[in-house]
Amino acid sequence: MDPRSEVLLRQADLFAGPLLLAGAPADGLLAQLPQAQAWSWNAADHGALAGRFGGRCHFGTEVPAGSFSAAVLFLPKAKDLASYLLDALAARLGGATLYLVGEKRGGIEGSARLLQGYGAPRKLDSARHCQLWRVDVATPPAAPVLQALAQRFSVAAPGGALQVVSLPGVFSHGRLDRGTALLLEHLEGLPGGHLLDFGCGAGVVGAALKRRYPDSRVSLLDVDAFAIAASALTLEANGLAAELICGDGIDAAPSGLEAIISNPPFHTGVHTHYAATETLLRKSRQCLQKGGEIRLVANSFLRYPPLLEEALGNCQTLAEREGFRLYRAAKA
Numbered sequence: 001m002d003p004r005s006e007v008l009l010r011q012a013d014l015f016a017g018p019l020l021l022a023g024a025p026a027d028g029l030l031a032q033l034p035q036a037q038a039w040s041w042n043a044a045d046h047g048a049l050a051g052r053f054g055g056r057c058h059f060g061t062e063v064p065a066g067s068f069s070a071a072v073l074f075l076p077k078a079k080d081l082a083s084y085l086l087d088a089l090a091a092r093l094g095g096a097t098l099y100l101v102g103e104k105r106g107g108i109e110g111s112a113r114l115l116q117g118y119g120a121p122r123k124l125d126s127a128r129h130c131q132l133w134r135v136d137v138a139t140p141p142a143a144p145v146l147q148a149l150a151q152r153f154s155v156a157a158p159g160g161a162l163q164v165v166s167l168p169g170v171f172s173h174g175r176l177d178r179g180t181a182l183l184l185e186h187l188e189g190l191p192g193g194h195l196l197d198f199g200c201g202a203g204v205v206g207a208a209l210k211r212r213y214p215d216s217r218v219s220l221l222d223v224d225a226f227a228i229a230a231s232a233l234t235l236e237a238n239g240l241a242a243e244l245i246c247g248d249g250i251d252a253a254p255s256g257l258e259a260i261i262s263n264p265p266f267h268t269g270v271h272t273h274y275a276a277t278e279t280l281l282r283k284s285r286q287c288l289q290k291g292g293e294i295r296l297v298a299n300s301f302l303r304y305p306p307l308l309e310e311a312l313g314n315c316q317t318l319a320e321r322e323g324f325r326l327y328r329a330a331k332a
């Protein structure tokens with residue numbers, strides 16, 4: 001069980017009424033707290049929880065409907081996302097209790113200060129390298145409007161400047177990642193047909209693809225509901241339309257792709273995690289049409305070429321800059 005869940009269960013008698021677990025890990029906590037419901041914005045966690053606990057699990061960027069006597073936020077990595085989620089929960093909990101649990105190395109001590117806006121926070125427990133905080137919500141904030149927290153910026157892309165709209169918690173919020181910039185400079189010569197932006201974040205690559213290849217079907221896939229919401233805003237800001245898929249890994253993608261273009265994930269929460277990218281590379285042969293290709297940018301130290309060579313029998317380095325490499329591998 002996740003150590004944050006273990007810390008909650010040490011205080012299980014506090015959670016007798018209807019409880020919302022926001023950002024709960026995909027473990028057995030819901031089995032121990034039968035009065036609790038879960039709210040996830042990560043499709044992998046949601047899929048795992050819904051498989052076990054069905055209708056007790058909600059998915060999306062907004063607090064689910066219903067009335068709760070308390071909510072627990074599992075502290076996310078991004079501070080601005082934590083701030084949005086705490087405001088969204090506290091806005092619904094006037095006179096009720098909001099808990100915050102997180103790992104010390106994830107910054108729980110500092111983030112607990114965010115609770116001061118709603119009442120007088122208290123640390124309830126510290127164990128398993130985690131802390132649990134509580135605040136009785138005396139002064140609920142106004143419910144935050146997610147779109148009002150969007151950051152907008154412009155990037156150079158094939159065909160001219162592209163407007164990017166990003167949201168709290170989304171990769172490279174408010175600025176263009178240097179790896180993505182390198183990828184945007186190398187979108188020429190892709191095969192026509194169905195193109196996938198794998199791990200689309202705020203949708204910058206997918207939007208650039210749709211503009212450069214307007215006749216191609218373009219899909220944008222991400223595990224994070226906030227990324228998909230940001231991608232929808234980015235497409236709209238540029239007058240583009242494409243398919244948005246919120247799902248876990250390449251298994252959630254449509255089949256018969258002509259090209260997979262990606263700045264793929266390598267961090268999950270506070271842990272380094274390559275599984276989604278390794279699975280993508282390993283399954284690339286199955287996902288691509290004959291003559292199709294995968295083009296991806298990654299930190300130079302990541303050992304992706306051997307995986308691509310194993311999967312597709314080739315791997316070319318198209319460009320290299322500032323610690324990033326752009327790889328291309330084709331299905332013969």
Ligand SMILES: C[S@@+](CC[C@H](N)C(=O)[O-])C[C@H]1O[C@@H](n2cnc3c(N)ncnc32)[C@H](O)[C@@H]1O
Nearest residue numbers: 171180199200201222223248249263264265276
């Ligand atoms: C390095 S970021 C790139 C974002 C965007 N393409 C860009 O270049 O700005 C990788 C993205 O992959 C997403 N991701 C992580 N795990 C995933 C998974 N299992 N399935 C799909 N997307 C995932 C993350 O949410 C993140 O948005």
